[in-house]
Amino acid sequence: MSVKNTFKTLFQIIISEMRAKNTIxxxxxxxxxxxxxYYPKISIFYSDEKLITLKNILDKIQIIYINEKSEYPNDYxxxxxxxEEQFIGRKKVFFKDFHGVTCSKADGIIPFEVFKQEEYNFYTTNSEKAYKCYEDIRNAVLQTSDDGESPIISAYQLKWNNNYYASNHGKSHRFSALCKWNEIENKDDSEFFNVTEVSIDNKIREEFLTTYHGFLIDSMTAFNAKEIxxxxxxxxxxxxxPPASIELFNKDIALIAFGKKTRFDKIVDIFFENKNAIHINEYFKE
Incomplete structure (x- = not known):
């Protein structure tokens, strides 16, 4: 290589590094x-179950994959x-085996065990909403459609650990109080629920963990990072x-995933260090 070409190559390398530093x-x-x-690090209904948290996140968000150009196709x-969900039929489930609910309007960020206790205290002492006995709250939660809210009749069973979650769109507070009341009075109570089994595709999970670092971030942040x-x-x-038919900034949160073993290491480090970027790989683990 001639001296001229050597200096030209070095100049191109320097310019490329300067531009890369500007991006960083x-x-x-x-x-x-x-x-x-949008996403508390600890959730009242999923505090002991990371995979069910992940399931509910992925149901609602867009995923942005960032890779280097390559002669080989990238894996997504x-x-x-x-x-995967599979309805397995009606099944008797003991209230003591529930680990949470799949929907709640609660603003509190507390473990389910604490949530159950707080709701039990409320529904046994509040002068306006207190229930006189266990059977009253049981009937309200599982049998009646009061206040326009349907009774809880369905549940999810997680295949990897057999934990149960009440599938609800209301009555989560009273269901939690019911579970605690059952525990306090040693009733060992149960009910028949329409049970759907939830399983995980380990091939997809391992593919992601092997090839990507994923970060849960605000959608506007994701949109701006993508533009940069x-x-x-x-x-x-x-x-x-899925394809951005709805712009990223119109969502609440997004998942941005950087390919491992790429030139993005320094950018990935920035995401690791930011408290508003949650490294989601840990949620893929049982």
Whole structure:
């Protein structure tokens, strides 16, 4: 190689490194919006079950994959297929075996055990909403459609550990109080529920863990990060699932996943260090 070509190559390398540093600087300066109002790190209904948390997250968000250009096609683990549901019929489930509910309007960020106790205290002492006895609250939760809320008749059973979650769109507070009341009075009570078994595709899970670092972030943050990377000299391959028919910033949160063993290590480190970016890989583990 001639001296001229050597200097030309070195100059191109220096320019490329300067542009890469500028991209890193722009990501460092990016405002990572707070996501706690959308996704508390500890949830009252999923505090002891990371995979069911993950399932409910993936049902609602877009996933942005960031890769380097390659002569080989990139792998995109189809996380929308990570969980499978199969109705297995009516089954007797003991209240003591429930680990949470799948829907709640509660704002509190507390473990389910604490939630049960607080709701039991409320529904046994509140002058306006207190229930006189166990049978009254049991009937209200499992039999009647009061206040326009249907009774809880369905449950999820997690195949990997056999934990149960009440499938509800209301009455989560009273169901939690009922579970605690059953415990306090040693009733060992149960009911027949329409049970759906939830399983996980381990191939998809391992594919993601092996090839990506995923971060849960605010959708506006994700949109801005995506724009910075698209306009950078790095020119990554960016794939969004599902297709962005709705712009990212119109959602609450998104998952941005960086390919491992790539030039994005320094950018990934920025996400690791930011408190408003949750490294989601840990949620894939049982």
């Amino acid at each position: 600087k722009r990501i460092q300066e990016l405002k990572f919006n707070d996501i706690s109002k 683990p189809r996380l929308e297929n990570l969980f 990377l698209e306009k950078s000299s790095i020119k990554p391959v960016i794939q969004v699932f």
